[in-house]
Every structure is written in structure tokens, then in C-alpha cells.
Amino acid sequence: MLLRRAAALLALVLTACARSSTGDSVLVVLDPSLDKDAYSTFWAGLTDKGYNLTFRTAKEAQPEIIQDEVAQFSHVVVFAPESKNLAQDLTPQALVSLLDKGTNLLLALSPSKQTTINTLASEFSLVLPPPGTPLISHFPARDAPATVVPVSPPAAHPVLSSGLPPVWFSGVPFAYTPNPLLIPILSAPAESFAADTSSDSGADAVFESADRAGEGLWAGSSLSLVAGFQATTGARVTFVGGVETFSDEFAQKELPQGKSSGNKQFAEDVAGWTFQETNALRIDKVEHHRVNETEPREMYTTNDNVVFTLHVSKFNPIKDTWEPYSGIKDMQLEFTMLDPHIRTSLPPIPGKAGEYSVAFRVPDRHGVFKFVVNHKRKGWTHLESTTVVPVVPPRHDEYPRFLSAAWPYYIGAMSTSAAFVLFVALWLSGDDREGRKKGLKTE
Amino acid sequence: MAPKSSAATKQHATPAPAAAPEASPAAAGNALQSLLNAYNQNTSPRLKLIDAFLVFLMISGVLQFLYCVLVTNFPFNAFLAGFGSCVGQFVLTASLRSQVNPANRNEFKDISPERAFADFALGSIVLHFFVYNFLG
Numbered sequence: 001m002l003l004r005r006a007a008a009l010l011a012l013v014l015t016a017c018a019r020s021s022t023g024d025s026v027l028v029v030l031d032p033s034l035d036k037d038a039y040s041t042f043w044a045g046l047t048d049k050g051y052n053l054t055f056r057t058a059k060e061a062q063p064e065i066i067q068d069e070v071a072q073f074s075h076v077v078v079f080a081p082e083s084k085n086l087a088q089d090l091t092p093q094a095l096v097s098l099l100d101k102g103t104n105l106l107l108a109l110s111p112s113k114q115t116t117i118n119t120l121a122s123e124f125s126l127v128l129p130p131p132g133t134p135l136i137s138h139f140p141a142r143d144a145p146a147t148v149v150p151v152s153p154p155a156a157h158p159v160l161s162s163g164l165p166p167v168w169f170s171g172v173p174f175a176y177t178p179n180p181l182l183i184p185i186l187s188a189p190a191e192s193f194a195a196d197t198s199s200d201s202g203a204d205a206v207f208e209s210a211d212r213a214g215e216g217l218w219a220g221s222s223l224s225l226v227a228g229f230q231a232t233t234g235a236r237v238t239f240v241g242g243v244e245t246f247s248d249e250f251a252q253k254e255l256p257q258g259k260s261s262g263n264k265q266f267a268e269d270v271a272g273w274t275f276q277e278t279n280a281l282r283i284d285k286v287e288h289h290r291v292n293e294t295e296p297r298e299m300y301t302t303n304d305n306v307v308f309t310l311h312v313s314k315f316n317p318i319k320d321t322w323e324p325y326s327g328i329k330d331m332q333l334e335f336t337m338l339d340p341h342i343r344t345s346l347p348p349i350p351g352k353a354g355e356y357s358v359a360f361r362v363p364d365r366h367g368v369f370k371f372v373v374n375h376k377r378k379g380w381t382h383l384e385s386t387t388v389v390p391v392v393p394p395r396h397d398e399y400p401r402f403l404s405a406a407w408p409y410y411i412g413a414m415s416t417s418a419a420f421v422l423f424v425a426l427w428l429s430g431d432d433r434e435g436r437k438k439g440l441k442t443e
Numbered sequence: 444m445a446p447k448s449s450a451a452t453k454q455h456a457t458p459a460p461a462a463a464p465e466a467s468p469a470a471a472g473n474a475l476q477s478l479l480n481a482y483n484q485n486t487s488p489r490l491k492l493i494d495a496f497l498v499f500l501m502i503s504g505v506l507q508f509l510y511c512v513l514v515t516n517f518p519f520n521a522f523l524a525g526f527g528s529c530v531g532q533f534v535l536t537a538s539l540r541s542q543v544n545p546a547n548r549n550e551f552k553d554i555s556p557e558r559a560f561a562d563f564a565l566g567s568i569v570l571h572f573f574v575y576n577f578l579g
Contacts, residue, residue, distance in 0.1 A: 401579060405515050409525030412507045413574050416500065416528045420567050423496045423536075427560065430489055 019049040021280040021315040021322075022102060023074025026051045027065060029058055029090060031080045034243070039079070042246040042267050049317070051075075051275075058083040058090070065089045071101040075275045078117060079243045081110035092120040099235045106274045108243035111172040121239050124229045125179035128172060129194045129218045135173045135225065135241070137192035142256040144168075150255055151189055151225060153266065158379030159185050159228065159273040165262035168250040171242015173223035183378045185238070185270060186226035193219030228273060234381055238274040273379070277317035281325065281381040284311040284354070288371060288387065291359055299390040301398065302364050308333055308371055309357040310346060312383065324354025331356050331383075334372040337391075341365065346373065366393045493540045497533060504529035524577040531570045539563040 026046065030036060036043075036055065043053060054063060054073070058080040065072055066089060076098060080086060088094075095105060107117050111134040118128055137149040150166040173188045195218075225241040244250055251263040272278045289296050291305040300306060310333075314325035326348035335342040341363045349355040362369075369391050375383040402410075486494075504526060511522045542551050542559035551559070 399518075399579060403518060403521075406518050406521040406579070408507060408510045408514075409518075409521035410578060412503050412525035413528045413578055415503060416532050416574075417571050419496060419499055420532060420571070423492065424564060426492055427489070430492065 019051065019317045019320055020074065020275045020277050021282075021317075022104065022276045024051050025073045026053050026075045026077060026275075027063070027073040028053055028055050028077045029080055029086070030055060031082045032057050032059070033082050034079060038247050038249065041248045041251045041264055042271070045264070045268050046271065049277075050320075058086050061087050061089070065098065065103075066094070066101070071098060071103045073103060075104045075106070077106045079108045079246070080117070081108055081115065081243050082113065084113055084115050086116055090116075092116055092123065095120060095237075096123070099231045099237060100233055102233055102235045104235055104274050104276060105237040106240070106271060107237065108240050109172055109174070111170075111242060117239075121174065124237065124239065125177045125182050126224075126227060126239060127175040127177065129174070133194045133196055133218065134171060135169065135188060135192050135223075136195050137189055139189070139191045140256050144253075149189065149192055150261070151186060153186055153262065157185065158279055158377075159183065160269045161265060164265055164269075165259055166255055167245065167262045167266045168253050168255075169225055169242055170244045170250075171225070171240070173218065173225055173241055174227070174239075175218070175222065176224055176227060179229075180376070180378075181230055181232070183228040183230065184224040184226075185228055185273075186224065186266075187221050188223040188225055190221045192223070194223070226270060228270075228379070230379075230382070232382070234276075236274050236276060238270055240270070272317065276381075277315065279380045280315040281328075281383055282313050282315075282322065283373070283383055283385050284313050284322075286310055286371070286373075286385050286387055288389065297389075299392050300362050300369075301394050302362060302366055302391055304362045304391075305359060306362055307357060307359045308346070309355055310373055310385065311354050312356060313354055326353055326355070328356070328375065330377075331373065331375050333358055333360075334374070335360070335362070335369055336372050337365065337367045337369045340372070341369070362391055366391050487545070490540060490544060493536060493543075496536055497540070500529050500533045500536065504533070518579055520577055520579050524574045524579070527577075528570065528574040531574075532567060535563055535566045535570065 028043075046053060056063065058078075063072065065076060076095075078086070078090065078095075095107075098105065107120070109115075109118055109121060109128065110131070112132055114131045118131075121128055134147050135149055136146045138146055140150070142150070148168060148170045151169045152166045153160050153164045156162060167186065169186070173192070173194050176182055176184065226238065226245070228236060228238045230236050240246070245263060246267045247263075250261060251267070253261055253263075255261050269278070287296065287307075287309040289307055290300070291307055297304075310331070312325050312328065313322040314327070315321075316323045328348065331346040331348075333342075333344055333346040334340040342360055344358055344360055346356045346358050349357050367390075369389055371385070371387040371389065373383060373385040507522065507526050507529065511526070516522055539559055539562075541547055542554055542562075543556040
């Protein structure tokens with residue numbers, strides 16, 4: 001008994017060490033030809049953060065990723081650019097079903113072969129050039145091959161840390177369609193292009209490759225090298241054009257200016273975002289009540305003044321806790337019945353961490369309404385919340401009374417009653433008198 | 444309303460032929476004068492009391508209706524209650540008038556004036572109960 005309790009406590013401590021908001025088990029699928037030690041910096045970075053890495057080659061079937069319909073790993077890394085076909089549980093369908101189960105994926109595309117991962121990429125709105133057309137740039141002047149390109153990361157990006165030095169990249173670029181779930185992380189340099197390296201000897205090669213691709217020249221900063229995708233389940237998948245971006249060699253390789261490259265930090269940022277360490281939000285609590293009350297009503301009356309409060313937390317990977325987060329400035333609340341009857345901003349409350357609140361007047365319509373929060377921003381967890389409340393007309397005794405405008409009617413009704421009483425009194429007294437007169441007459 | 448108007452015409456019809464030959468050359472004002480005189484002379488005080496009540500109810504109803512049309516019909520239930528009390532009371536009172544009018548004795552042989560008044564009083568009380576319920 002004591003032993004079991006101790007084991008449970010240990011398990012609790014172990015899970016508490018996780019640095020991701022969804023779990024700490026990572027399965028790494030490597031090509032047999034890929035040297036695991038050439039990426040030791042990346043693995044060490046993950047292990048230091050608290051992840052449990054399990055390595056497996058691309059053709060191996062064990063350990064299984066999905067067992068009895070349950071995903072066995074929180075995150076899957078596939079660095080297999082040389083394998084055309086992967087194991088049975090790594091087919092594109094299996095990977096998509098992993099996303100459905102909330103598993104995050106970090107996938108490396110192959111520059112030279114048409115692998116299943118490359119096929120999968122087109123399902124995520126990425127358009128890859130023909131196999132064997134890696135990214136080439138002759139600028140800036142450097143003593144590296146033309147296919148090894150230093151790329152400056154964007155200055156401000158929700159996924160990457162700011163002030164990141166240029167990143168060495170070697171691999172395949174891709175175009176992408178404007179899918180709202182897609183987040184381009186690293187764009188190709190403006191002077192780069194995709195071409196066949198074997199014939200890259202002059203300007204003619206560029207024209208040739210432009211002809212060969214059939215879709216014009218694959219060139220310029222509209223191409224992407226690393227792109228993230230956040231599924232509607234919240235799971236994240238990142239496609240990297242070349243696996244060497246994560247290698248020790250590129251992490252230590254000096255930039256043409258002599259500074260050290262940003263590859264190590266870049267790899268950590270990309271893995272951190274993919275594994276839902278960073279930019280992970282959640283809605284803790286939704287509250288609604290009438291102004292000057294604290295308890296929610298089962299139903300609201302038309303024209304009530306209602307306060308809606310939302311509590312949002314952000315995952316802190318350093319402390320491994322969810323912390324109240326007030327950093328969202330563009331949150332909106334909708335009060336809808338089929339259409340939004342009210343759409344208002346939901347600002348953070350100064351001084352109350354993580355609280356977003358707004359007071360508004362319920363419209364003069366009764367029906368089944370919903371409080372809807374639908375906050376979807378690129379690179380951030382989607383925040384969706386729907387709370388159904390019925391809005392009813394006032395009850396018979398809830399209408400306003402003794403209105404000044406209605407006093408003529410009140411006076412009219414009361415004067416009729418008063419006149420009736422007076423009439424009855426006069427009638428009866430007159431009757432008496434007549435009766436007496438009659439009585440006198442008869443006497 | 445029908446019994447009232449028939450009662451009124453009967454009431455006024457009897458003295459009219461007597462007064463008409465006297466005022467034949469006179470203007471319309473004269474006819475009105477003679478009508479008033481005939482009414483004053485030939486109407487019992489009880490019917491005059493009823494008529495006064497009817498006039499009051501009519502004026503009150505017209506004023507409320509004008510207020511509703513010209514100023515506001517909000518709250519509408521209060522208007523309906525106030526106006527309805529006037530109309531309902533008017534109908535009940537007019538019925539009473541036709542039943543207690545000695546000129547209609549032949550039509551209401553089996554209803555005594557006391558019975559008619561009791562009907563009127565009960566009906567009015569029920570009416571006022573509904574009016575105050577609806578007034579809001």
C-alpha cells in the first residue's frame with residue numbers, strides 16, 4: 001500500500017517536471033542513415049527541459065505510437081528525409097489521426113526524394129517544388145556551398161524569440177496557400193531561389209529551372225522554409241524544409257559576419273511552439289451575472305444589464321504552471337441568437353490578472369442566446385467558448401408600474417369606480433326617499 | 444347600446460309631437476330649448492341621475508381616447524383598462540336605464556327595478572375587478 005502510494009507520488013512529481021502543456025513523452029523517428037549524435041545539441045536541449053525522448057528508426061514498428069486507439073506519446077518528431085516510406089503507424093493517415101488525438105508533430109521534409117511526409121505537406125496547404133530542387137542563394141558572400149544559406153528570421157514573430165541572429169538553412173523551400181491555420185515561421189531570403197544544384201553554374205541555370213518547374217521561378221521571400229500549422233483540435237504540426245537546421249554543425253557554424261548562428265535558439269523556439277510550451281492559452285472559467293449580483297441567473301430578462309467575465313491562463317514553461325494572462329488586447333465577445341446581436345470588445349481588467357470582462361445590456365429580444373468567445377490568432381492556441389442562456393420577456397409582475405404617462409388612465413379607472421360608488425349611494429338614498437313617499441301615499 | 448337608444452327615442456318621442464306645433468316658426472335653437480324643457484319636465488330624477496352618470500362616463504372615455512391618440516398609448520394595457528372601464532360601465536348603466544324606465548315596463552315585465560339594479564351592481568363590481576387587474 002505504502003509502496004503504491006509512493007509510486008503514485010513519484011508519478012505525480014514526474015509529470016510535474018514536464019515542460020510542455022500537453023505532456024513530456026517524445027518519440028523521435030530517425031533515418032537509419034541519420035547520425036543521432038549529429039543532433040545532440042537539439043536532443044540535449046529537449047532533455048534538459050524535461051522531455052523523455054524515445055528513439056526509433058523509420059522502419060521499426062516498436063514502440064507503437066498508437067496503442068488501443070490511444071496515443072502513447074505526446075509529441076512525435078520525424079527526421080527521416082531519406083526514407084521514401086515510413087513504418088505502418090507513420091503513414092500520412094496515421095499522422096493525421098495523431099493530430100486528432102492531440103499529439104504534436106515536428107516533421108522534416110526531404111529535399112531530394114518524394115517521401116510520404118512531402119505528400120502529407122500538401123494536405124496542410126504547402127506546395128512543394130519537384131524533388132531535387134533545394135534552396136540556393138549566392139548572397140551574402142561566404143565560404144559555404146550555395147545550398148547552405150543564412151536566413152534572417154522575422155524581427156517580430158509570435159513563435160520566435162526576438163533578436164534572433166540569422167539561421168543556417170539547407171533544404172527545400174515551399175510555397176503555401178493562404179490557409180488561416182497555417183503560420184509561416186521562417187521565410188526564404190529575397191535573393192534566394194530553388195534550383196537543381198548539379199547545374200547551378202550561372203544565370204542560365206536559373207532560367208532553366210524556371211522553365212522546368214512549369215510554374216515560374218521558385219524564388220524570393222514569398223517562399224517559406226519552416227511553417228507551423230495548428231489543427232482545430234489544438235494540436236500543432238511544424239514542417240521544416242531541411243533537417244540540418246537542427247544539427248550541431250549548423251548550431252556551431254559561424255555566420256559570414258563572424259557571429260554565432262541562431263540555430264540553437266531557433267530550434268528550441270520551433271520545438272517549444274510545436275510541443276505547446278509557448279503561446280499555449282486556455283480558458284479557465286467563464287462567468288456571467290447581472291450587474292450588482294454575483295451568481296449567474298438561469299435565464300436573463302430582456303434589457304437586463306449583464307456582466308460577462310472570462311478567465312484566461314497562459315502556460316509558463318519555466319515554472320511549468322498555468323498562469324493568469326492579461327496580454328490579449330483584441331478579445332471580443334458576441335451575444336448571439338443565430339446572428340450576433342451584440343459584438344463588443346472584451347478588454348482585460350487592470351489589476352486583475354487573467355480577467356477579461358465587459359458589461360452590456362441584453363437586447364430587447366427574447367430567445368435562446370449564446371455568449372460566444374472566438375479568439376483565433378496565428379501562433380496562439382484558439383480560444384473558443386460558448387455559453388447558452390435563455391433570455392425571456394419580463395414576468396407579469398416585473399413590468400414597471402405607476403408610470404407617469406399612465407396616470408390619465410389610472411385616474412379614468414378610479415374616477416369611474418368613484419362615480420359608480422357615488423351613483424349607487426345616490427340611487428339607494430333616492431330609492432329610500434321614494435319608498436317612503438310611496439309608503440306615505442299608500443298610508 | 445341598442446336598448447338605451449330605443450329607450451331614449453321613446454322617452455323623447457312622446458312629448459315631441461305636443462311641442463312641435465307650438466314652435467313651428469322658431470329656429471333650431473328653439474327646438475333644442477323645447478327638447479330640454481320636455482326632458483326636464485317628463486324625466487324622473489332617477490333617470491336624470493342615470494343620464495348624468497352616462498354623460499360623465501362618455502366624457503371620461505373620450506378624454507382617455509384623445510390622450511391615447513394624441514399623447515401616448517404606452518402602457519397600452521392601462522389604456523385598455525381605463526377606456527374599457529368607461530365603455531363597460533356605460534353599457535351596464537345604459538342597460539339599467541332601459542330596464543328601470545317606466546316607459547319600457549311592457550318589455551321588462553318580469554324584471555323588477557330592484558332586480559335590474561342588483562344585476563347592474565353585480566356586473567359593475569365584476570367589471571371593476573377586471574379593470575384593476577388589468578390596469579398594471
